[in-house]
Every structure is written in structure tokens, then in C-alpha cells.
Amino acid sequence: MSIKTWIIIIINSLLFVVVIALSTSFYNQFEKTLNEKILSQLSSIERLKRVQIEKYLDTEWNRFQYNSKDSIRDFNLSRLQNLPFKIKTTGIYDFTPISKNGNLLIGLIKVENNKIVSLKTLSNKYVQQILLERTGMGQSGETYLVGQDYKLRSASRFLTNQAPYSITAKTKSVQNAFQSVFKTGIYKDYRNVWVYSTYNTIKISNLHWAILSEMDVEEVMQPLQTMQLKLLIIACSILVIALLLGNYFTQFLSRPLKTMETQLLAMANGNYNINMGKKTHFKEINDILKALNSLKESLTKAISFSHEVGEMKLDSNYQPKSKADVLGNSLVKMKDKLIEYQTKVAQANTNKKRILIEGQETERKRLAQELHDGIGPLLTSLRFFVENMNIDLDEKDKMKALIDHTIAEIRRMTYALMPPSLIDFGVGETLKTFVKLISNTTQIDIDFNNSIKTKNSKINTNIAISVFRISQELINNSVKHANASKIRISITEFDNYLSIYYFDDGIGYDTEKVKLGSGILNIKERVEILDGLISFESEPENSNVEIEIPLTHE
Amino acid sequence: MNKINLIVADDHQLFRDGLTALLNKHPFLNVLATVEDGLELMNTLKKETLPDILLLDLSMPNMNGFEVLKNIRKKYKTVKAIAISMHDDGNYIARCAEYGAFGYLLKNTDETEVIDAIKQVYNGGKYYNQDLSRKMIDSMAEVKSVRKLTKKEAEILEFLSKGFTTKEIASKLYVSTRTVETHRSNMLKKLEVKNTVELINKATTLSLI
Numbered sequence: 001m002s003i004k005t006w007i008i009i010i011i012n013s014l015l016f017v018v019v020i021a022l023s024t025s026f027y028n029q030f031e032k033t034l035n036e037k038i039l040s041q042l043s044s045i046e047r048l049k050r051v052q053i054e055k056y057l058d059t060e061w062n063r064f065q066y067n068s069k070d071s072i073r074d075f076n077l078s079r080l081q082n083l084p085f086k087i088k089t090t091g092i093y094d095f096t097p098i099s100k101n102g103n104l105l106i107g108l109i110k111v112e113n114n115k116i117v118s119l120k121t122l123s124n125k126y127v128q129q130i131l132l133e134r135t136g137m138g139q140s141g142e143t144y145l146v147g148q149d150y151k152l153r154s155a156s157r158f159l160t161n162q163a164p165y166s167i168t169a170k171t172k173s174v175q176n177a178f179q180s181v182f183k184t185g186i187y188k189d190y191r192n193v194w195v196y197s198t199y200n201t202i203k204i205s206n207l208h209w210a211i212l213s214e215m216d217v218e219e220v221m222q223p224l225q226t227m228q229l230k231l232l233i234i235a236c237s238i239l240v241i242a243l244l245l246g247n248y249f250t251q252f253l254s255r256p257l258k259t260m261e262t263q264l265l266a267m268a269n270g271n272y273n274i275n276m277g278k279k280t281h282f283k284e285i286n287d288i289l290k291a292l293n294s295l296k297e298s299l300t301k302a303i304s305f306s307h308e309v310g311e312m313k314l315d316s317n318y319q320p321k322s323k324a325d326v327l328g329n330s331l332v333k334m335k336d337k338l339i340e341y342q343t344k345v346a347q348a349n350t351n352k353k354r355i356l357i358e359g360q361e362t363e364r365k366r367l368a369q370e371l372h373d374g375i376g377p378l379l380t381s382l383r384f385f386v387e388n389m390n391i392d393l394d395e396k397d398k399m400k401a402l403i404d405h406t407i408a409e410i411r412r413m414t415y416a417l418m419p420p421s422l423i424d425f426g427v428g429e430t431l432k433t434f435v436k437l438i439s440n441t442t443q444i445d446i447d448f449n450n451s452i453k454t455k456n457s458k459i460n461t462n463i464a465i466s467v468f469r470i471s472q473e474l475i476n477n478s479v480k481h482a483n484a485s486k487i488r489i490s491i492t493e494f495d496n497y498l499s500i501y502y503f504d505d506g507i508g509y510d511t512e513k514v515k516l517g518s519g520i521l522n523i524k525e526r527v528e529i530l531d532g533l534i535s536f537e538s539e540p541e542n543s544n545v546e547i548e549i550p551l552t553h554e
Numbered sequence: 555m556n557k558i559n560l561i562v563a564d565d566h567q568l569f570r571d572g573l574t575a576l577l578n579k580h581p582f583l584n585v586l587a588t589v590e591d592g593l594e595l596m597n598t599l600k601k602e603t604l605p606d607i608l609l610l611d612l613s614m615p616n617m618n619g620f621e622v623l624k625n626i627r628k629k630y631k632t633v634k635a636i637a638i639s640m641h642d643d644g645n646y647i648a649r650c651a652e653y654g655a656f657g658y659l660l661k662n663t664d665e666t667e668v669i670d671a672i673k674q675v676y677n678g679g680k681y682y683n684q685d686l687s688r689k690m691i692d693s694m695a696e697v698k699s700v701r702k703l704t705k706k707e708a709e710i711l712e713f714l715s716k717g718f719t720t721k722e723i724a725s726k727l728y729v730s731t732r733t734v735e736t737h738r739s740n741m742l743k744k745l746e747v748k749n750t751v752e753l754i755n756k757a758t759t760l761s762l763i
Contacts, residue, residue, distance in 0.1 A: 373613055376640040377566035380661035384572030387665050388579070400664070407662045411642060420613075421645040429645045436644075449728070451706050488728030492706065494740070499733040501724075546730040 004254040008246040015242045019235040027231060031224055035196070038220050039184045041136060043198040046213035049143050050202055052130045053211070057106070057122075057204050061092060064108040064120050075119050084149070085206075087116065092205035095121060096153055102163025104128065104145070104153045106207070128154055140195075140216035145202070145209045146174050153209060158191060173197040177210035189214055196220060256285045260292060272300050298328075306331050314339045354529040361418070361465050368417035371410050379407050419468070427464035428452040428491065431471055435489070438475060444487055446475070451492040458551040459498065466526040467491065467500065467549070473519050474502045474545060482506025482543065493551070500547040508540040523547075557584040558676050559603065563595045563622065564588075564611040564638070569661070573609065573638075576665055583672065592617025592625075599630055607672055608635040610655070612646060623653035634675050638663075644689035647682065651690060657681030658690075703741060703762055710737045711762065715754045 080087060082098045090111045099105035104124035110117050131143045131154045144164075145153035152164040159167055169190035176183060177199040184198040194217040202209045263274045274296070279286055298321055305318040305328075314335055320328030383403045386396060414420065422430045428450040435448040452459060459467070471489055478484040484506035492499045520536075523545075527534040532549035560583060564570045570588040577583045586605050589595040593616040595608075608626065612619030619637060626633050636657035637650045647658045656675040659668060671681040682690060703711065706727070713723040720738070724731040738750065745760075747753045 372640055377564070377569045377661065380640070381566065381568035381572045383662050384569070384576050388572070388575055404662050407640075411640070419643070420641060421643045425645040425649070433644055447728075449706065451704060490706075490727065490729045490733070492729065492733050492737070494736050497736075499730055499736070501729045501733060503728045544728075546732075548730075548732065 002254065003257065004247070004250040007250045007253070008243060011246045012239060012242050016235075016239060019238055023231045023235055027224070027228060030227065034220065034224060035186075038196050038215060039198055042141070042196055042213040042215055043184060045136060045141075046143060046198045046200055046211055049130055049133075049213070050200055050211050053127055053145075053202060054204060056126055056130070057092060057207070060106075060120075060122055061108060061205070064118070065110070075121060077116065077119070080116075087111065088114070092207050094147060094153070094207055094209075096147065096151070096165050097149075099165065102165035103155070104164065124154065131155075137213070138215060138219050140219045141214065143211065143213040144169075145211050146177075147210075148178060148208050150174060152190070156190075171197075173199045173212055173214075174210050177201050177212070178208075186217055194218070252280060252282065253285070256280050256289070260288065263292070263296075267296065267299065272296060272303055298325075302327050302331055305335075309335045309338060312338070312342070314342060350529050353525050357466075357526065357529060358462060361462075364417045365423070368414045368420065371417070372414040372420060376407065376410055376414075379403055379410065383407075418465070422464055422468055423461065426452065426457065427459060427467045427471075430464075430468055431489070431491070434468075434472065434475070438479065438487075442479060444479065444485060446487040447489070449488070449490040449492075451490070452498075453493045457493060459493065463498065463530060463549060463551075466530055467498070470500065470523050470526055470547065471502070473523055474504075477519055478504040478506055482509070495551070497551055498549040500545075500549070502545040502547075504543050505541045506543060508538040508543050511536040511538050557582055558607060558672060559605040560585045560607045560609060560672070561595065561598065561605040562588045562609045563590075563592065563614065563619075564609075565590050565614045566611075569611075573668075576668070577672075580669060583669075591615050592619070592622040595622060596625060599626075599633070604630060604633055606632075606634065606676055608633050609638050609659075609672075610635045612637055612639040612641060612650070620649060620653055623650065623655055627654040636671055636675055636681065638668075642686075642689070644686075644691075647686050647690040651682070658686050660686075703744065703757075707737050707741050707744075708762065710734055711741060711753070711757055714738065714750055715757070 079098050083093070083095070084097055085093075087093060087109055088111065090109060093107040093109055095105040095107040096103070104127055106122040106127075108118075108120040108122065110119070127145070131145070134141055134143075137143075142157040143154075144156065146169045147153050150168050150170040152167040152169055155164050156162065156167055167190060171187055171189055173187045173189075178201065180201070182200065185196075186194055187197045189195045189197065189212075195214040196217060197212060197214045199210055199212040202211050266272075266274050279289070301318065305316060308316040309331065316335075318328060318332055318335070320332060323329070383400060386399045386403065389396065419430050419434075421433065432448055432450055435446055438444060439446050471491075475487060475489070478487050482504055484504035486503075486505045488501075488503040490499075490501040492501075524534055527547055527549065530549045532547055534545065534547045537544050537546075560577060562570050562573055562577075562585060564573070567590070570590070574585050574588055577585050586603060587598050589598055591614045595610075596617070608622075610619050610622055617625075619639070623635055623637075626635055634656045635654070636659060637646075637655045638659045638661055639646060640661050641647075642660055650658050657671045657680060659671055659681075663671075667683070674681045706729075709727060710723055713726065718726070720731050720734045724734045727734070738753075741757075742748065742750075742753055745753060745756045747756050
């Protein structure tokens with residue numbers, strides 16, 4: 001279940017309970033108040049009518065006592081036989097059972113010596129008028145009278161076609177009234193309809209009636225039902241609004257979470273180039289975002305580091321986050337191992353080159369010596385031999401010239417292979433001679449500043465050979481390719497290193513491209529196997545090469 | 555005329571024999587002995603008659619020509635050595651001159667020249683032919699500075715006192731800036747000063763500039 005759904009359900013359930021509880025209690029309170037109000041109103045109406053009827057009957061009775069002489073005339077006394085009771089005393093009687101139209105009929109009777117001396121009937125007219133006065137009783141309210149025989153005495157508002165006496169109302173409220181149990185409430189009336197009912201009895205003389213003021217529950221309930229509907233609508237609205245608001249507000253929580261999920265998935269898939277979500281309003285989410293960001297950053301760093309290590313850029317640096325940073329520490333270890341490996345390979349390579357070059361130089365030296373010290377003396381011996389021969393002088397000179405030519409060639413080859421003075425006098429002297437040769441055979445203004453120590457020089461044969469070869473190569477380049485008119489070479493020996501500075505005013509060269517040239521490549525290799533440093537700078541009329549060779553060994 | 559006594563020192567038998575044969579053609583020359591290296595020569599000199607002239611090869615096993623020259627100058631001042639070598643490099647010639655050789659001959663020199671050289675040296679002269687003289691001069695070491703500072707250091711000090719920067723000095727002297735720096739710090743050490751200002755002051759006091 002998603003957080004969003006969960007929160008919405010929780011919020012809405014709570015809200016639902018609250019709304020329902022509030023509505024119900026409000027409704028009940030309202031209903032209770034309404035009931036009380038209605039019943040109290042009905043009760044006062046009923047009381048008012050009762051008092052009016054009692055007062056009316058009282059008045060009529062008093063008038064009858066003083067003025068009842070000939071009232072008996074218009075009434076046929078034999079009708080009294082049909083009454084369910086016998087008239088023996090003076091008083092008011094209920095004549096409705098013998099009423100011709102079934103309407104209320106009240107008889108006032110005066111008895112003297114067991115003989116009715118005076119009789120007057122009161123029609124329903126006035127009583128009905130009182131009862132029909134229905135102020136404050138709404139649409140369905142009515143007040144009516146019921147006799148002890150449970151027959152209606154007053155007209156029904158609803159059953160207007162029927163005579164009151166033909167309508168039976170043996171309802172709970174009527175029964176209660178006659179049993180003197182006064183408990184107003186909701187009962188069924190004679191129509192079998194639920195009504196608010198208040199009731200009482202009227203007892204005057206021989207009259208014993210129940211008076212009821214009633215009102216249909218349905219009518220009273222009308223506003224309640226309206227309210228119920230309104231409450232329902234309000235509750236529904238609140239729920240809908242809560243749903244919408246919940247939905248709206250939970251997105252502040254769910255959206256960053258969703259974004260984070262997407263981003264984490266992206267990271268899991270190896271894409272670390274993601275943008276962590278913007279700041280939100282919530283501290284916790286911001287903290288998580290921060291944590292994620294720092295995770296991303298450290299991963300990105302580790303990745304870029306591993307990338308660089310992969311590209312063999314081993315000078316890049318990485319600081320593991322902690323001892324527990326397994327990835328970082330492994331990467332650093334990997335880098336160190338690679339550096340170690342690379343160093344070993346480089347060392348092996350340099351060694352290989354050193355062995356190769358030294359072997360080459362040894363071989364050159366051997367060859368040079370063979371030529372110079374082996375073949376040279378043989379040729380000179382041959383020359384003596386020729387000199388001592390008794391042959392034609394011209395022939396002898398020709399042969400000697402040929403031998404001298406061969407000797408010169410041997411010298412040239414020897415020098416090309418390895419100048420003997422390099423071994424016997426060192427690089428300074430040899431280079432000086434070489435520079436002199438260049439100076440004598442070309443138009444170039446060349447100067448060699450020799451600051452090599454004359455005593456305790458640390459320059460060994462290997463270094464001497466390399467320095468000579470390097471200088472020779474540089475001079476040859478300047479002469480052959482650079483079209484230089486001025487060359488300066490300075491070799492200075494310090495206690496711990498040898499500095500070579502070379503300058504020419506030639507056309508210059510592309511320092512990037514020239515590195516691939518075999519001449520420069522040889523120079524670089526020679527510097528490399530001596531653990532030295534070399535740098536090139538070139539522009540037209542100002543090219544220079546700086547070389548430093550450490551003199552730590554020996 | 556007395557015969558000129560000679561010893562030939564060379565590690566090549568054929569050459570020794572050839573040269574000896576050539577020398578012996580001349581009645582005024584007398585080859586006392588031939589030796590094949592410096593050590594044998596020294597032994598011979600100890601025991602036998604000292605020669606007037608020594609024809610000395612430079613490249614020999616055991617003891618080379620330069621060692622021999624040094625020894626002879628010390629022990630046998632009357633023996634005049636003429637180097638006879640395959641090397642036509644000025645350095646060898648200059649070194650021989652430095653070590654007291656009276657002449658320098660290339661091994662493929664003509665007979666007449668060899669004889670001339672021997673005669674000239676025997677008569678108290680020195681023999682370096684024109685070509686060799688030029689080569690030797692080219693290779694001669696420069697006059698060494700008697701100053702406390704090297705030539706390069708003195709130059710740099712001069713520029714420093716004129717207020718040039720390291721970079722400017724480097725480009726003027728065709729050396730690297732690091733070389734200038736190292737020279738400068740070496741001078742500080744030599745003159746026992748802490749900075750360039752003190753260096754210039756002290757150098758002025760010592761009349762080095």
C-alpha cells in the first residue's frame with residue numbers, strides 16, 4: 001500500500017468518524033429538542049382547549065340552572081332510553097350516542113324527585129369551534145375529544161366524511177388518558193399514523209372525555225429530514241474535500257519519495273548523472289535528499305576516480321570517506337597497485353632500453369677499438385711495408401696515398417662509432433673538439449661553454465656517452481634541419497646534477513610533433529635511462545632544450 | 555756524429571717491426587729495443603741503456619702512453635719521448651704536450667717526416683707539424699681562473715650585481731634558469747653569505763667583480 005493511499009485512508013477514516021459522530025450527536029440533540037418543543041407546544045395547546053371547553057361548559061351549566069323552565073319542550077324524552085346509561089341525577093351528560101348526525105351532543109339535565117324537570121342540549125358548534133382553532137399546529141395538527149367508549153366526540157380533520165361517533169380511537173394515548181397515565185410522546189393515532197401526542201382528560205359532571213392534541217410525526221420530521229440531507233451533503237463534501245486535500249498534501253510527501261525512488265533506480269542502473277529533487281517544505285525529506293545527494297556525490301567521485309584510473313590517469317586523487325568505504329579503499333588500492341605495476345613496467349622498460357643502449361654503445365666501442373687499434377696498426381704496418389719496398393716511387397706514393405685514405409676512413413668510422421677521446425678525455429673535451437669541427441666546417445656561430453668539473457667529476461662513461469650523443473644529435477638537427485646560424489651549448493656540472501642547455505636560432509619546430517622524430521626520441525630515451533629530465537621550447541629564432549641528469553650514483 | 559739511440563714501444567708486433575726496419579735503414583739511428591707495453595718499457599729502462607729518443611704509442615695495454623710520459627718526466631728526464639699514435643684528435647696531442655712529449659706523429663706519417671721529427675727532437679727541438687699544432691691549440695684547456703669563483707659564476711655574479719633577473723641571465727648566458735639558480739646558491743655557499751645582496755657586497759669587497 002502506498003504512503004499516499006494509507007495517509008488518505010487514515011485521514012478520511014478519522015474524518016469520517018468525526019463527521020458521523022458530530023452529525024449524529026447534532027442530529028440527536030436537534031431531534032430531542034424538537035421533540036420536547038413540539039410536545040410542550042402541543043401540551044399547552046391541549047391545556048388551553050381543555051380550559052376553554054371546561055369554561056364553556058361551566059358557563060352553559062350556570063346559565064341552565066337559572067334559566068331552564070321550558071327547555072324540555074323541544075326534546076323527545078323517549079330518546080334518552082337509547083343512552084348507554086341511566087339519567088338519575090341533575091348534571092351534564094354526553095348525548096352523542098343518541099345524536100342524529102353522530103356529532104357531539106351535550107345534554108344538561110335537572111332532575112327533581114326522580115323526574116327530569118329541565119333539559120337542554122348543546123350542539124357541537126362551539127366546542128368544535130374551539131377545537132378547530134389550530135394556531136401553532138402546522139399542517140397536520142389537530143385537537144379532538146374521545147369518549148370512554150373510544151368513539152370520537154369531535155370531528156376529525158382527516159376523516160371529514162365520517163361522523164365523529166363512527167370513528168373509533170382506541171389508541172395507546174387514549175387508553176393512557178383514561179387510566180390517568182400521562183406520558184406524552186409519539187403514538188399511533190386512530191388513523192394508525194405516527195403522531196406526537198399530548199393528552200388529558202376532561203371530567204365535568206357526568207362527562208368523561210379524553211382530549212388529545214396531536215401532530216403528525218412526518219410533518220415535524222420534515223425539517224429534521226432536510227437537516228439530515230444537509231448534514232449528509234456537508235459530510236460528503238467534507239469527505240470529498242478531505243480526499244482532495246489529502247491527495248494534494250500527500251503529494252508533497254509522495255512526490256519527493258517517488259522522485260527519490262526513480263533516482264535511486266537510475267543509480268542502481270548505473271546512471272549517476274541525475275538531479276536530486278529540489279528542496280521541499282519538510283525537514284526530514286530534505287535530510288534524506290541531502291543524504292542521497294552526498295551518497296550520489298561520493299559515488300560520482302568514486303566513479304570519476306575509477307574512470308580516471310581506468311584511463312590510467314594515476315595522478316588523480318581520491319579520499320575514501322572512511323575506513324568502511326570499501327569501494328573507495330578498493331579503488332585507491334587498485335590505483336596504488338596500478339601505479340606500482342606501471343612503475344615496474346616503466347622501470348622494466350627503462351631497464352630494457354638501458355640494456356639495449358648500453359649494449360649498443362659497448363658494441364660500438366668494441367667495434368671502434370677493433371677498427372682503430374686492430375685494423376689501424378695493420379694498415380700502418382702495411383704502409384711501412386710499402387715504404388720499405390724497392391719499387392717505383394710513383395707507384396709507392398699511389399699505394400701510400402691509398403693506405404692513408406683507408407686510414408682516414410678508419411678514423412672517420414671510429415669517430416662515428418665512438419670517439420676515442422670520449423673514453424680517454426671525457427665528454428667536455430670531446431664535445432669541444434666536435435664543436436670546433438662544426439665551427440671550422442660550417443658558417444655557424446657555435447659556442448660550447450664547458451663547465452664540467454676538471455677534478456672529481458662524477459660523470460661516468462655511460463653519462464659521457466649519452467651527453468655526447470645528445471649534444472651531437474641536437475647540433476646535427478640544428479645544422480641539418482633548423483637552418484640555424486647560432487648555436488649555444490652549455491654543460492654545467494654541479495655537485496648533484498648535470499645541466500645541459502642547448503639553444504639555436506633556427507626556424508623552430510613543433511614541440512609536440514618533433515617528439516615523434518627518431519632523433520629527439522633517442523635523446524628522450526637516453527635522458528630517461530639516466531633518470532633525467534628534459535624539456536623543449538621552440539619558436540622561430542629561439543629554440544632551446546633543457547636537460548638535467550642526476551649525478552647521485554657513484 | 556753519434557748514433558741516436560731509440561726504443562720503440564707499441565703493442566702491435568707488425569708495426570714495431572715495420573717501424574724498426576724503417577729506422578734501421580738509417581745509419582745514424584740505432585733501435586736499442588722494442589717493447590709491447592708501458593710496463594715492459596719501464597723494466598727495460600731500468601736495466602738497459604737509456605735511449606735518446608722514445609717512440610711511444612699511446613694506446614697500449616698494462617700501461618698506456620700517457621702514464622709512460624708522466625713516469626719518464628719524473629724518472630728519466632734525459633729520455634725524449636715522441637708520441638706516435640693513430641689518434642689525430644687534438645685532445646691526445648694536447649695531452650701529450652702537457653705531459654712532456656717532445657713530438658707527436660701519426661702512425662701513417664711518411665718516413666721522411668718521422669726521421670725529421672727524430673732529428674729535430676734529438677737536437678733539442680719539439681716536433682708538432684702544422685696540422686697537429688692547430689688541432690692541439692683548438693683543444694688546449696682555457697686558462698684556468700685563479701679566482702675563487704668559476705668563470706660562469708663570475709659572469710652570473712656580474713649580471714646579478716647589475717640587477718638582472720635569473721631568467722634574463724639564463725637567456726643571456728644560454729643556460730637554464732635552474733643552472734643560474736644553482737650557480738647562485740653555490741656562490742652563496744662559497745662566499746658564506748645568505749642572500750644575493752650580501753653576495754654582491756662580499757664579492758665587491760673581495761674585488762671579484
